[in-house]
Amino acid sequence: NAGVTQTPKFQVLKTGQSMTLQCAQDMNHEYMSWYRQDPGMGLRLIHYSVGAGITDQGEVPNGYNVSRSTTEDFPLRLLSAAPSQTSVYFCASSYSISGPLGGGDEQYFGPGTRLTVT
């Protein structure tokens, strides 16, 4: 099992550029999510998905799009990069969708993508 994989590991963008952060998991997890991590702010949920074809917004969705065409993949698209999107991005997945954490399901995290927007 590779677990949760993310690419790229590092990325530098100019303001206004677009790009896609890739996330894949090989554990057949229904629930997947994207977080951003900023100093002193913990993790903030961007978007999440409870299964293929179903996505929903988290706490900070503006400027980001997601899709879930397969159980395995959950890409995050930055539509027009801004310096405020400079952050570390983590993808995570878990098995259950019945209360995610439905009694305490563990979330598995990818290694992260460090994005800098200049």
Add this chain to the structure above:
Amino acid sequence: GDSVTQMEGPVTLSEEAFLTINCTYTATGYPSLFWYVQYPGEGLQLLLKATKADDKGSNKGFEATYRKETTSFHLEKGSVQVSDSAVYFCALSDDSNYQLIWGAGTKLIIKP
């Protein structure tokens, strides 16, 4: 809404010292509680969890007890090692909307 508050860091200790990292929460329901750990340059990984009041989660010498009366889930370890240096996150599950609510994280530095 639900929230999690952790003690601010960094917390700096000597090897073999006793560790406590405080975590308190506010929640309208009966959440599950978690501690995740992030080692330098890596993603987060689950350290321990508790799913109901008075449950104790434990792993790798770390412990935390779900205290409903004080709405707390403090992380403790009797004797820390240099390898425990990391950032520790407290979180609770919001079962109503499939989200985890995260604390800001506490950086722990252990000196030999």
